[in-house]
Amino acid sequence: PPKQPGVGEHPLQFNYTLWYSRRSPGKQNMSQSYDQNLKKVGTFASVEQFWNHYCHIARPCELSGHSDFHMFKDGIRPMWEDDANKLGGKWIIRLKKGLASRCWENIILAMLGEQFMVGEEICGAVISIRYQEDILSLWNRTSNDQQTTSRIRDTLRRVLNLPPNTIMEYKTHNDSLKDNSS
């Protein structure tokens, strides 16, 4: 059964699941091994349940190697093949080292608090820790809905409070699949 808020807790509009993945050096980056590397950290239905998980896990900046946190609506796996994602896409923001923890917190709080105002469009967010830079992405259901994707971009700019020259790139999951980049 879906998780429920506890007595006196503040319910979320949607339940969310937090996932963690880490690529072992030397292994092939195939879809199957990606799926096998995904570890569920927990699911939460209230603001308080979220903090109870969040306060006990490492911050993105503390992770080493090739690691990702994924926070998706409960029932959506953080993979492009999921029904909710297959016609979707993502905004991609490349971050200088040192910004990942703050930006990740800002993006997930905006998601939990329903700050994007795009109905059911948001699927989840990912922070990818890499060697040279970190990559933040926000996934939505419908890549060809330009009004929605523009609205998401504008909210992202506001909640992330990034320098004005930060480049934001939108990519459909279909294109990512074709160029095998993510």
Added chain:
Amino acid sequence: GTRIIYDRAFLMQCRNSPLTK
């Protein structure tokens, strides 16, 4: 329908609530 919306300040406040262990 009605949406459950929380701003950042409110969510941060809940972090310090007795319900958050």
